[in-house]
Amino acid sequence: MYEGVVQDLIDELGRLPGVGPKSAQRIAFHLLQADSLDVTRLVSALVEVKEKVRFCIVCGNVAEAEQCRICSDPRRDLTYICVVEEPKDVVAVERTREFRGRYHVLGGAISPIEGVGPDDLRIKELLTRLADGAVTEVIVATDPNLEGEATATYLARLLRPLDLKVTRLASGLPVGGDLEYADEVTLGRAFEGRRVLDV
């Protein structure tokens, strides 16, 4: 145990995800030895992020204004909505430069074992956005794991009565991998989603 503020700093750092007691101690001593300008910059970044960043009222993505950069961009296609679990998934899809529509962040996936049901996600907000009929396709881009698949199944069932196309991101073999190491589910999906070769 250290004394006073040093221990307080170690305790606070130890509360961060993925930071154990030893890592917290290492970071604390790094900060103690660091230039005070660097530490001030870190402190102001932390304060600023809490003061300025909020959630977009339209899609639920992180934003610095009432609407995020994507929702307030008039060049984005209003007929497509890509549904993702977390704001970090928006960044992942944006990196592809393939999608020009808008997003909807659910805030997680349905996981009954963790006590997360459909009512705990931003599904009602999605239905409200679809009510005016401007959207023609909803692309479900939840994680390709069990909770993500179940959430996609739930959304597909919920959106079926609406007059729009509901699609799911394809899943299959990773580029650069070996076929023999693919698991049965992934390989099965790859077969299911095979495409005609245009030569």
Add this chain to the structure above:
Amino acid sequence: MALYRDAAIVLRAQKLGEADRIVTLLTRQHGKVRAVAKGVRRTRSRFGARLEPFMIVDVMLYEGRSLDTVTQAETLAPYGDPIARDYVSYTAATAMLETAERLTEEREPAMQQFLLLAGGLSALAGGDHEAGLVLDSFLLRSLAVAGWAPSFHDCARCGAPGPQRAFNLASGGTVCPSCRTPGSALPALATLELLAALLVGDWDVADQSLPQHRREGSGLVTAFLQWHLERGVRSLRLVERV
């Protein structure tokens, strides 16, 4: 520290660090085991979807002090995909996994629970019976394996031959008029017949049951389960009944 191999059902997967997961496995020989699956969240992971909940796998584990480490995994039954494609089955199967996790202890062999859960997941994935019935049958039978077999015919307290009508949670099932205590339920006779059929796996009777008896039966099963477990089963609240 030893390396061992076993068949296992993946009960739960929790994120750990950058790309790892802690998986809770119900193994055939070694009971419940918690193990680290390194790099499993990366898209190029050699484990792929093999360590997702509902999967039955042949695993090689390296024994650790508190957590084991998964070194290899081969699929024995890929139930995850068909179950996740049907939301009603998914919620029922999740409640089955959580119950199995609660009724088993770490490193205490529980082969009957393993076989029961494997059978239940197989029935859900194959769509053999209505998901709610499969769930209730699993809950009753896993409670019976854990030593809390309910009675749906004779008196659970004095053994007076049935059919008895009143159902009392604290007494462990149906009770005769002299053993009956205030607060006992009076379910329909057909509901008790359905529950007795689910307990022994008589699917001819169970499949022909009426919706109102299924609803009443599932209410009794849920109450019976919650009575015997110290904490409630969270996923039961989110189970969709047809």
